Amino acid sequence: MTSAEAASKHERVRMHVEQMITQGLSPHEKLPTERDLAETLEVNRQTVRRALDDLEREGAVYRMQGAGTFVSAARISKSFELTSFSEDMRARNMRPGSKSVEVGVEAAGQTTGYALNLSPRDDVVRVRRVRTGDDIPICLEASSFAAGSVPGLEDGIIGDSLYDDLRSRFGLVAVRADQEIHAIVLDEAQAAALDTPPFSPAFLVKRTTYDARSRPIEYAESVYRGDRYSYQLSISRP
Ligand code: GLP
16 A cells, blocks of 8 residues: 555544534443444554544544543534623633632833823723633633723622623624634643643734724723633735
């Protein structure tokens, strides 16, 4: 067998398994054994193992020693539109929520000050939340606002959606954002808050949001679990 034939066999197995996942298997459902797949697809077990290795590396499946191979929990795929976390979740038929909401007035510091056109010593209201989808922790978020732009935010009850609160309570409407996405591993505290093992991969998203007059409204740092979140891009040639 040539190496090209071996590659195409393993691709075929992989496509077959991907199809099984998209067309019927649910998250955490068990895949057929390597032997069964090999028999059905008339390839050897090594070819099946190679295809499953690839799918495992991409996070589509996971293996449990002695128990078999299972379909991973679906990632929430995010398109590049300016949406709130709540909108993201609803678009995926998941119930948005937050837990452990902490709100305080703090000095802006260098990074937030720069993003919000404030001096590092100016006050900001900082809202720290663990964001959930169907009660599963997905994102750790710290959002900061110039204290003068959100008077009393720190005293009131924060609703489920900050963007809704900003609009209804302060007339602040987010229309555009600059966003940077970094690959990180979670430290122990972040991992504990997100209910996932330490050193798991994650996205750190830094977002500065602007209103219609290009005034910065919010600077937020959000840490998304890599196993629960992905980005979807539609790209075209210039
Ligand atoms: C996203 C953004 C945050 C923003 C949040 C608002 O997660 N990265 O900057 O604060 O959406 O979401 P919600 O309106 O659900 O609170």
